[in-house]
Amino acid sequence: xxxxxxxxxxxxxxxxxxxxxxxxxxxxxxxxxxxxxxxxxxxxxxxxxxxxxxxxxxxxxxxxxxxxxxxxxxxxxxxxxxxxxxxxxxxxxxxxxxxxxxxxxxxxxxxxxxxxxxxxxxxxxxxxxxxxxxxxxxxxxxxxxxxxxxxxxxxxxxxxxxxxxxxxxxxxxxxxxxxxxxxxxxxxxxxxxxxxxxxxxxxxxxxxxxxxxxxxxxxxxxxxxxxxxxxxxxxxxxxxxxxxxxxxxxxxxxxxxxxxxxxxxxxxxxxxxxxxxxxxxxxxxxxxxxxxxxxxxxxxxxxxxxxxxxxxxxxxxxxxxxxxxxxxxxxxxxxxxxxxxxxxxxxxxxxxxxxxxxxxxxxxxxxxxxxxxxxxxxxxxxxxxxxxxxxxxxxxxxxxxxxxxxxxxxxxxxxxxxxxxxxxxxxxxxxxxxxxxxxxxxxxxxxxxxxxxxxxxxxxxxxxxxxxxxxxxxxxxxxxxxxxxxxxxxxxxxxxxxxxxxxxxxx
Amino acid sequence: xxxxxxxxxxxxxxxxxxxxxxxxxxxxxxxxxxxxxxxxxxxxxxxxxxxxxxxxxxxxxxxxxxxxxxxxxxxxxxxxxxxxxxxxxxxxxxxxxxxxxxxxxxxxxxxxxxxxxxxxxxxxxxxxxxxxxxxxxxxxxxxxxxxxxxxxxxxxxxxxxxxxxxxxxxxxxxxxxxxxxxxxxxxxxxxxxxxxxxxxxxxxxxxxxxxxxxxxxxxxxxxxxxxxxxxxxxxxxxxxxxxx
Numbered sequence: 001x002x003x004x005x006x007x008x009x010x011x012x013x014x015x016x017x018x019x020x021x022x023x024x025x026x027x028x029x030x031x032x033x034x035x036x037x038x039x040x041x042x043x044x045x046x047x048x049x050x051x052x053x054x055x056x057x058x059x060x061x062x063x064x065x066x067x068x069x070x071x072x073x074x075x076x077x078x079x080x081x082x083x084x085x086x087x088x089x090x091x092x093x094x095x096x097x098x099x100x101x102x103x104x105x106x107x108x109x110x111x112x113x114x115x116x117x118x119x120x121x122x123x124x125x126x127x128x129x130x131x132x133x134x135x136x137x138x139x140x141x142x143x144x145x146x147x148x149x150x151x152x153x154x155x156x157x158x159x160x161x162x163x164x165x166x167x168x169x170x171x172x173x174x175x176x177x178x179x180x181x182x183x184x185x186x187x188x189x190x191x192x193x194x195x196x197x198x199x200x201x202x203x204x205x206x207x208x209x210x211x212x213x214x215x216x217x218x219x220x221x222x223x224x225x226x227x228x229x230x231x232x233x234x235x236x237x238x239x240x241x242x243x244x245x246x247x248x249x250x251x252x253x254x255x256x257x258x259x260x261x262x263x264x265x266x267x268x269x270x271x272x273x274x275x276x277x278x279x280x281x282x283x284x285x286x287x288x289x290x291x292x293x294x295x296x297x298x299x300x301x302x303x304x305x306x307x308x309x310x311x312x313x314x315x316x317x318x319x320x321x322x323x324x325x326x327x328x329x330x331x332x333x334x335x336x337x338x339x340x341x342x343x344x345x346x347x348x349x350x351x352x353x354x355x356x357x358x359x360x361x362x363x364x365x366x367x368x369x370x371x372x373x374x375x376x377x378x379x380x381x382x383x384x385x386x387x388x389x390x391x392x393x394x395x396x397x398x399x400x401x402x403x404x405x406x407x408x409x410x411x412x413x414x415x416x417x418x419x420x421x422x423x424x425x426x427x428x429x430x431x432x433x434x435x436x437x438x439x440x441x442x443x444x445x446x447x448x449x450x451x452x453x454x455x456x457x458x459x460x461x462x463x464x465x466x467x468x469x470x471x472x473x474x475x476x477x478x479x480x481x482x483x484x485x486x487x488x489x490x491x492x493x494x495x496x497x498x499x500x501x502x503x504x505x506x507x
Numbered sequence: 508x509x510x511x512x513x514x515x516x517x518x519x520x521x522x523x524x525x526x527x528x529x530x531x532x533x534x535x536x537x538x539x540x541x542x543x544x545x546x547x548x549x550x551x552x553x554x555x556x557x558x559x560x561x562x563x564x565x566x567x568x569x570x571x572x573x574x575x576x577x578x579x580x581x582x583x584x585x586x587x588x589x590x591x592x593x594x595x596x597x598x599x600x601x602x603x604x605x606x607x608x609x610x611x612x613x614x615x616x617x618x619x620x621x622x623x624x625x626x627x628x629x630x631x632x633x634x635x636x637x638x639x640x641x642x643x644x645x646x647x648x649x650x651x652x653x654x655x656x657x658x659x660x661x662x663x664x665x666x667x668x669x670x671x672x673x674x675x676x677x678x679x680x681x682x683x684x685x686x687x688x689x690x691x692x693x694x695x696x697x698x699x700x701x702x703x704x705x706x707x708x709x710x711x712x713x714x715x716x717x718x719x720x721x722x723x724x725x726x727x728x729x730x731x732x733x734x735x736x737x738x739x740x741x742x743x744x745x746x747x748x749x750x751x
Contacts, residue, residue: 015692023696323679327696361690363683363697364556366650386558400558408559415517415549416566425521440729450688454695455726458522464515467528468543 009334011357022329030320036263055375058311068210075213079275084291089119105200111224112136113204115237117336135223144171150330152316201227211246215273234285241310256373260315296349305384311374318368340368352399359385425462514583518718529745546573552591581616586648592616620657636746637667641710645717674704682723702727716740
């Protein structure tokens, strides 16, 4: 769960044993976030225009990402940043490790970062003997718990304050009451010492502005600034889809991000970092490194049906409105990113053999698509990825079980040949009659039990075609036609018989 | 004279014949001349939403053939099936005759409440249903077809009907077609939340404009031992005073 790339994501298996505390905690927090988000949105008559602008800007950036990335790298270097290109997670981990080793790093403090969760960086650093401390409160909690994040912006959203208090008592050896203020104070004491002692800070970035080579981080707790200014060495791991062309674009996205995430107009801290410190007395590290992470994104960019996934700015709003996520929590999605965006991103990063369960982890209700601030077309991407699983496409062979594919083939005549379909509507009531109890069918054998385990089934009552025919007189006309045909046939036979009889008599 | 072709959909045909009979009664009362293309079968939605596009295509072709014989608009008691028809153009290469027909039919296929309010310009269909009802907004009507107010306008004109707001009215009931059988445990939780909200509303009936949601919620209410009945919007609009 923490840092390792899964080999198979068993969404259903997890959903069969969700601890009941998780949906309760998740629903409480996400409900609050979405409530404030909706209030902020209602204050902005230009919200839909902003969304449209953001969509166009993000798509434009993705379609010209090669150019903007090169510009970003040039500007980063011009600002004194050392740029490292990482094709995959292993290269990114190796780059960070090498920088740390070269500087003899012992103690690392981290800003909350989805990119470092994606590449499992903490494990690699710890395995190399370094101390790594997550300093975002939520990340601090899940690091103690030894799990990954269960929400994009609220990593410990699944835990209640009582559980966090118990965790603090157990892992930190302190008396911890189930009170958010007291718990924050305990974390703060641990963190203060660590900030001062750290010899390296690691962050991600919410955005990377290409025209100036500026890293942008959006945080609420102040820990981010501590991590990126106190230690002499700062490394930022930035996925390539974080690039924005210019500050105008950034402005549009910042207006949407905090409002969609937490319902804030702006997060408490929006930090802009352009290069390391230039002179003694200035704030900031002596050395700043940026690791640009691809890790499968170039492949996604090549796929017109999936590429708009990368427009995402990680506000987490789709999680906050998703009835599936809110009932199962983030761990069901098997990797660092969860909810609707996780359900479409993970299969594209890890492939169908690992994650073929996820494109189906949506009722296609469309709530995510309705609120997404950059208009990620969730529904069409869900269908696109389901098609990849079912039929395969240019990027991957099909990963659906053979029996499912055969069933789909068998469904074509059953649902599409009129006579067979109609025969089915007449036969099924008879087949299911033994299971019927009054107005309902309470239970059915597998695989139909997957419906009846949750609610009873309705009995088949296909009577419309007969009703329509009777009231429009069609059946009657058909009967008349049949009768006429039969009479004509009989008359024909009779005539021939008489003729034959006559001929016989004449002979 | 307004004409329309009836697109009855698999679920309504097989499980909710009263909805279809009510649809015919209302439309004829409003002076619409109806035809029923008998070759129609499933529109292919379950296959399409499962990712089997190659298998959806023959079903789409059959549907286009059945309804393409007439120029009359198509009307259906299901938002998700209409939404499927509006996806048909994506299944065929632009420029092909099938694509042209798909574009044409996608533009003249309507969900029932959409047809009444936007094509016929009718809100009052002369229904009388003196009961407390609440309304569940189905995802495909609401977000799929963008029909947020139509059903409520129609319900608002029904004599004697008292509409009670439903908490989390726009949240999915957990049906989601294949979703309900691929992930029954999650579907159950979503359905249970919906049923709980319906019971808490204090209504005698819950009105739903989509067969799939109706089967899910009606079954959920039954299993919860509730006396609240789930009805299709059409059943309420067709009612003439008594219980539907």
